[in-house]
Amino acid sequence: MAPKDIMTNSHAKSILNTMNSLRKSQTLCDVTLRVNLKDFPAHRIVLAACSDYFCAMFTNELSEKGKPYVDIQGLTSSTMEILLDFVYTETVHVTVENVQELLPAACLLQLKGVKQACCDFLESQLDPSNCLGIRDFAETHNCLDLMQAAEVYSQKHFPEVVQHEEFMLLHQEEVEKLIHCDEIQINSEEPVFEAVINWVKHNKNEREKSLPQLLQYVRMPLLTPRYITDVIDAEPLIRCSLQCRDLVDEAKKFHLRPELRSQMQGPRTRVRLGANEVLLVIGGFGSQQSPIDIVEKYDPKTQEWSFLPVSVIVAFAMKW
Numbered sequence: 001m002a003p004k005d006i007m008t009n010s011h012a013k014s015i016l017n018t019m020n021s022l023r024k025s026q027t028l029c030d031v032t033l034r035v036n037l038k039d040f041p042a043h044r045i046v047l048a049a050c051s052d053y054f055c056a057m058f059t060n061e062l063s064e065k066g067k068p069y070v071d072i073q074g075l076t077s078s079t080m081e082i083l084l085d086f087v088y089t090e091t092v093h094v095t096v097e098n099v100q101e102l103l104p105a106a107c108l109l110q111l112k113g114v115k116q117a118c119c120d121f122l123e124s125q126l127d128p129s130n131c132l133g134i135r136d137f138a139e140t141h142n143c144l145d146l147m148q149a150a151e152v153y154s155q156k157h158f159p160e161v162v163q164h165e166e167f168m169l170l171h172q173e174e175v176e177k178l179i180h181c182d183e184i185q186i187n188s189e190e191p192v193f194e195a196v197i198n199w200v201k202h203n204k205n206e207r208e209k210s211l212p213q214l215l216q217y218v219r220m221p222l223l224t225p226r227y228i229t230d231v232i233d234a235e236p237l238i239r240c241s242l243q244c245r246d247l248v249d250e251a252k253k254f255h256l257r258p259e260l261r262s263q264m265q266g267p268r269t270r271v272r273l274g275a276n277e278v279l280l281v282i283g284g285f286g287s288q289q290s291p292i293d294i295v296e297k298y299d300p301k302t303q304e305w306s307f308l309p310v311s312v313i314v315a316f317a318m319k320w
Contacts, residue, residue, distance in 0.1 A: 019046055020088035031058075032069050033084075038077040039069075040084055050087045053110040075105040086114050094121040100137070107141050119146040126153045128160035132167060132174075155183045162195035168202040172210045175199055180217045182273045189219045190227060200237060212243035219268045220251035228252060 022028050022043070029041035047054035057064050064070045072080065079101050086092040092114050094102060099118050106114035122134050123146055135150035154161050158178075161167055170178075178184075179192050186192065196214045200207045215238075220228065228251050238244045247268075254264055261269070296307060 023088055033072050034069050035072045035077045035080040051110050074108055079105045092117050094118055103141055119143045123149045128157045129164040156185050158184045158186055159191040184272050189223050193218045211237055212241055215244055215247050221254035221269045225255045
C-alpha cells in the first residue's frame with residue numbers, strides 16, 4: 001500500500017490547551033505584558049504567531065525585543081485578559097458592555113479574529129436607534145464590511161432611523177449624504193422632507209441656514225400636490241426662505257405643467273431605487289400575433305421578473 005498522510009483534527013486544539021495551561025501556571029513564560037500595573041505572563045512565540053503586532057515587536061530590532069516586561073498602552077487590564085484568552089483558546093466573549101473597548105484593542109494588537117468577532121456581534125445588534133453610530137464606529141476602525149452593513153441598514157430602515165437621537169445629532173454633511181442616497185427605501189418622499197425639517201428644528205438657531213442646501217436633496221416633484229400645498233406650503237421655515245420657495249415652485253410646476261416634465265428631468269425627479277415601485281408590462285402580441293393575456297412584473301430591488309394573475313389586468317384597467 002502507498003504511504004498516506006493522515007490529518008487529525010485534535011492536534012492544534014490540544015497544543016492550544018496545553019499552552020494555555022502553561023500560561024496559567026506561569027510555566028515556560030518568557031515575557032510579561034504589563035497593562036495598568038497588572039502583569040500578564042505569556043509566551044513570545046504564541047503572541048507572535050497570533051498577532052502581527054507582537055510578531056513585529058519580538059522579531060525586529062525594537063527595544064521590547066529582549067525585555068522581560070513589555071508595557072502595553074491604550075487598553076484596560078480587563079480587555080487584555082480577554083484578548084489573551086483568545087490568543088490561547090481561539091474563543092472570545094463579546095458583549096454589549098465590552099465591545100466598544102474590545103474592537104479598538106483588537107485593532108491595536110492586530111488580532112484579526114477578535115476584530116471580526118466584534119464586527120459580527122455589532123452587525124447582529126443593528127437597529128434604527130444605533131445603526132448610524134455603529135457605522136461611524138466601524139469607519140473609525142476601518143471595519144469596511146460592518147460599515148457597509150450599517151449603511152445598508154440605515155437605508156433600508158430610513159423612516160425609523162430618522163426618528164432617533166443619532167440622526168438629530170448628525171452633522172449637515174452626514175445628513176446630506178443620507179438623504180441624497182438613491183437606495184433609501186421609502187414609500188414616498190414625505191419621510192425625507194419631514195426628516196430634514198425635524199433635523200433643522202432640533203437646533204433651529206444654528207441649522208436654519210442649512211435648510212435650502214438640504215432641501216435640494218428632497219425630491220419634492222415626486223410628492224403629491226396635496227402634500228405640497230397642505231404641508232410644505234404651510235411650513236413656516238419654508239415660507240421664510242426664498243430659496244426654499246423656489247424649490248417648492250419647481251415641484252408645483254412639475255405637477256401643473258406635465259408637458260414640461262421631459263425638460264425638468266434631474267436628480268429631484270428621479271425615483272429612488274429603494275422606493276416600493278415596480279414596472280408592469282401588460283398586453284401585447286405573442287410570436288403568432290395572438291393577444292397576450294398575462295401581466296409581467298419587474299422589481300428594481302431584486303432585478304427579477306415575475307408573472308402576475310390575469311385579475312391584475314382587470315384591476316389595473318378599472319383604476320385607469
